[in-house]
Amino acid sequence: MHAGGFAPSGLFYKSSRIFEAGVRNNSVIGWLLAAPLSLVLVVFLVVPIAMIVVVSFWGATEWSIYPAFQFDNYAFLLTSDVTYRVFFNTLKYAAITWGFTLLIGFTVAYYLAFHIRSLTWQIALFLLCTIPFLTSNIIRMISWIPFLGRNGIANSTLISMGVIDEPVEWLLFSDFSVILAFVHLYTLFMVVPIFNTMMRIDKSLIEAAADAGATGWQTLWHVIVPLTKPGIMIGTIFVVALVMGDFITVRFMSGSQSANMGRLIQNDIALLQYPSASATAVILLATVLILIGTLLRFVDIRKEL
Amino acid sequence: MEQRPKSFYALTAFFVLFLIFLYGPTLTIGILSFQGPGGGLTFPMRGVSLHWFRDLFEQQAVGDIWGSFRRSFVLGLMVMVTTVVVSVMGGLAFRKRFTGSSILFYLIITSLVIPSILISLGVGLIWSQSGLPVHWSTSGFGAQLTWTLPFALLIMFAVFNRFDRSYEEAARDLGASPWQVIRHVVLPIIAPSLIGVALFGFTLSYDEFARTLLTSGSYNTLPLEIFGMTTNVTTPVLFALGTLTTIFSLLVIGAFLMVVWIMNRRRARNGSDAGQGMV
Numbered sequence: 001m002h003a004g005g006f007a008p009s010g011l012f013y014k015s016s017r018i019f020e021a022g023v024r025n026n027s028v029i030g031w032l033l034a035a036p037l038s039l040v041l042v043v044f045l046v047v048p049i050a051m052i053v054v055v056s057f058w059g060a061t062e063w064s065i066y067p068a069f070q071f072d073n074y075a076f077l078l079t080s081d082v083t084y085r086v087f088f089n090t091l092k093y094a095a096i097t098w099g100f101t102l103l104i105g106f107t108v109a110y111y112l113a114f115h116i117r118s119l120t121w122q123i124a125l126f127l128l129c130t131i132p133f134l135t136s137n138i139i140r141m142i143s144w145i146p147f148l149g150r151n152g153i154a155n156s157t158l159i160s161m162g163v164i165d166e167p168v169e170w171l172l173f174s175d176f177s178v179i180l181a182f183v184h185l186y187t188l189f190m191v192v193p194i195f196n197t198m199m200r201i202d203k204s205l206i207e208a209a210a211d212a213g214a215t216g217w218q219t220l221w222h223v224i225v226p227l228t229k230p231g232i233m234i235g236t237i238f239v240v241a242l243v244m245g246d247f248i249t250v251r252f253m254s255g256s257q258s259a260n261m262g263r264l265i266q267n268d269i270a271l272l273q274y275p276s277a278s279a280t281a282v283i284l285l286a287t288v289l290i291l292i293g294t295l296l297r298f299v300d301i302r303k304e305l
Numbered sequence: 306m307e308q309r310p311k312s313f314y315a316l317t318a319f320f321v322l323f324l325i326f327l328y329g330p331t332l333t334i335g336i337l338s339f340q341g342p343g344g345g346l347t348f349p350m351r352g353v354s355l356h357w358f359r360d361l362f363e364q365q366a367v368g369d370i371w372g373s374f375r376r377s378f379v380l381g382l383m384v385m386v387t388t389v390v391v392s393v394m395g396g397l398a399f400r401k402r403f404t405g406s407s408i409l410f411y412l413i414i415t416s417l418v419i420p421s422i423l424i425s426l427g428v429g430l431i432w433s434q435s436g437l438p439v440h441w442s443t444s445g446f447g448a449q450l451t452w453t454l455p456f457a458l459l460i461m462f463a464v465f466n467r468f469d470r471s472y473e474e475a476a477r478d479l480g481a482s483p484w485q486v487i488r489h490v491v492l493p494i495i496a497p498s499l500i501g502v503a504l505f506g507f508t509l510s511y512d513e514f515a516r517t518l519l520t521s522g523s524y525n526t527l528p529l530e531i532f533g534m535t536t537n538v539t540t541p542v543l544f545a546l547g548t549l550t551t552i553f554s555l556l557v558i559g560a561f562l563m564v565v566w567i568m569n570r571r572r573a574r575n576g577s578d579a580g581q582g583m584v
Binding site: 027029030031032033034036037038040041043044045046047048049051052055104107108110111112115125127128129131132134135136137138139140142143144145146147149151152153156184187216237241244245246247248252261262265266269274277278281284285288289292296301302305 | 310312313316317319320323324326327328329330331333334337346347348390391392394395397398399401402403404405406409410412413414415416417418419420421422423424426427428430431434447448450451454458459462463466504505508509511512514515519528531532535543544547550551554555558562
């Protein structure tokens with residue numbers, strides 16, 4: 001009776017040992033495979049962030065920085081209204097760019113996914129949209145000069161059409177040109193994930209909606225948009241992160257007349273004020289991570305890929 | 306074939322406008338780089354010439370663009386190879402849950418969304434505080450990997466999500482060792498995607514600016530050199546350089562796409578048709 005009582009538990013014990021060994025083995029192989037990746041991320045991501053946090057408490061003279069533990073950098077930032085203005089400017093750029101990239105990106109992805117019928121054409125047109133992303137951002141920014149400049153194509157066209165008498169000054173080096181460049185550079189980050197999600201929508205759902213009497217708009221709004229939400233979320237994460245973290249587009253396209261958080265950091269770096277730059281960087285990073293963290297609650301990225 | 310709805314034509318027009326928006330400016334500087342010697346940064350063209358391209362090869366005033374091109378090219382290759390190897394290993398690791406895998410996943414996402422200038426600043430600070438000289442092939446190389454690896458891993462996740470594991474099981478049933486399964490079954494199947502990852506690795510590195518800004522040291526990469534030029538060069542030589550480097554990027558993209566295309570063709574020709582008759 002005892003023996004009978006023991007046998008199953010002994011068996012259970014043994015199989016759970018095998019199971020544990022399996023898990024441990026999996027983990028060891030997993031760790032070995034992930035080791036190079038982890039190494040890169042620790043050395044070039046985790047440690048640098050830690051360093052920035054540490055240095056944000058340091059002090060600085062005009063030519064050097066020294067270790068300390070003081071809140072001066074934060075106190076200065078949080079009591080200066082420049083910080084708040086620049087902070088809201090950063091959010092403004094992100095919000096407006098997001099709106100435009102979403103509208104354009106959704107329309108383009110919708111066209112490619114539902115109106116192009118052959119797969120070959122879909123791939124060809126999709127590649128056509130993707131290629132500019134693989135060329136230099138700085139060159140793509142420079143290439144707006146002949147369009148938007150005082151004597152540029154836009155002004156001369158408008159003058160010859162009689163719409164305006166004098167060249168418009170705000171086309172280049174303004175908020176307008178900054179946002180135009182953002183939309184130009186980053187719309188692709190909306191097109192790709194939205195297209196990817198749309199391609200996985202079962203086409204029979206759309207037929208079913210049509211059979212049930214839905215109009216084109218109703219199908220779009222009640223079937224396609226809800227099913228595309230994960231793609232929209234991933235696109236949003238890309239666009240928000242890229243615009244919030246940018247400094248080069250704002251500097252180049254506003255002719256140094258507008259600022260965002262990235263520009264504040266870059267200015268401090270140019271003046272060798274690393275502790276102050278680090279404090280701004282910590283605030284920017286916290287904002288971006290909170291925003292992205294919130295967005296990630298609405299989508300499981302790994303499932304959507 | 307059923308008739309196209311009216312919306313098709315409206316959307317086609319929208320798509321064409323979008324393409325003009327994407328490519329128009331680049332084509333414009335392409336045309337303007339052939340500006341005559343007396344021409345400026347905008348239309349009208351004052352004659353047509355190769356003057357500004359010649360300037361790129363002769364004038365020392367444009368800085369060390371050929372040196373920086375060489376550095377960017379070598380760095381691009383280094384980043385490309387590392388990105389492919391590390392992301393394949395990472396992709397294989399993530400196929401099974403392992404202790405710490407979710408932390409690593411969130412680090413990848415962080416690496417993707419973190420403002421680039423923070424990487425530049427942080428890596429620059431570490432190098433300067435520990436007395437190491439920043440150099441494009443060490444600190445610059447690592448900083449760029451934090452940008453290329455997340456993209457590569459997202460692609461690898463997508464690839465392995467669609468991977469049919471029964472091929473591996475079949476190989477194991479035939480007695481293949483784990484390494485043989487990867488070498489002779491997994492890698493050949495995912496090869497076209499790896500070409501894509503390599504393309505991303507090279508071009509993202511070749512065009513990378515913000516993460517290299519404070520980490521490349523005294524020898525500039527090409528994007529840094531071009532950015533330096535935007536502040537003090539006001540002649541179409543800037544456009545000539547932009548045109549050349551864009552053409553170079555397009556050639557690289559074309560070469561990679563060609564390889565994928567040839568691979569797929571060979572696969573279609575030599576592949577087995579086993580099982581096709583059943584469907």
